[in-house]
Amino acid sequence: MNDLLEKIDLTNLENAKFLVELKAGFNKELAKFHDKVKPPSKNGHVDFSTGKGRTKYDYVQLEDLIKAIDTALNGSGMTWSQDSEVNDGSARVRTRILSSNGYEYISPWILIKSSGKAQDIGSALTYAKRYSLGTSF
Numbered sequence: 001m002n003d004l005l006e007k008i009d010l011t012n013l014e015n016a017k018f019l020v021e022l023k024a025g026f027n028k029e030l031a032k033f034h035d036k037v038k039p040p041s042k043n044g045h046v047d048f049s050t051g052k053g054r055t056k057y058d059y060v061q062l063e064d065l066i067k068a069i070d071t072a073l074n075g076s077g078m079t080w081s082q083d084s085e086v087n088d089g090s091a092r093v094r095t096r097i098l099s100s101n102g103y104e105y106i107s108p109w110i111l112i113k114s115s116g117k118a119q120d121i122g123s124a125l126t127y128a129k130r131y132s133l134g135t136s137f
Contacts, residue, residue, distance in 0.1 A: 022103040029077045029099050033137065037072035040064040062130045069137060077101075080136070082129055089116030093128035095136040107136045 008015045042058035049055070073079065077100030084093045090113045097105040110128045114120035 022099070022101055025101040026078075026097075026099040026103040026105065030097075030137075032076045033072050033078060036074075036076070037137070038068060040068040060130070060134070062126055062133075065130055065134055069133065080133070082132065084125055084129065086121055086125070089114050089121060091121055091124035091128050093125065093132045095132045097136055105136070107132055 008019060040060045041064060042060050043064055044059040044061045045057075046059070047054075047056045069080070078097060080095060080097045082093055082095050084091065086092075090111055092109045092111040094109045095107040110132045112124040112128045114124040
């Protein structure tokens with residue numbers, strides 16, 4: 001939808017009104033989502049030491065974030081998906097949020113570089129998916 005919106009002649013008043021109506025419908029559904037969403041628990045844990053000291057923190061796991069978002073989206077008229085790509089050891093992800101009226105929000109790409117090893121690429125993809133999804137809503 002964003003590709004289509006970029007081609008719309010906004011100097012035409014009817015086109016501009018149409019776009020405003022689409023965005024208003026999207027925002028209404030997003031507001032329903034925000035009324036229902038509950039913050040997921042931080043069930044992921046990191047705790048390690050290096051020569052520079054100890055690193056310890058908790059974080060929201062991707063599956064918990066997805067569950068919180070999907071639960072709150074139920075009945076809102078919205079859905080989401082993610083695009084991901086891997087190239088030269090770097091992972092990039094973007095999130096799409098689709099409204100029932102056809103309006104689509106597409107987030108910027110989040111690029112995470114890795115060593116190129118399979119496990120590191122998987123970790124980079126998971127990290128990028130979690131942060132793209134979390135920041136899109």
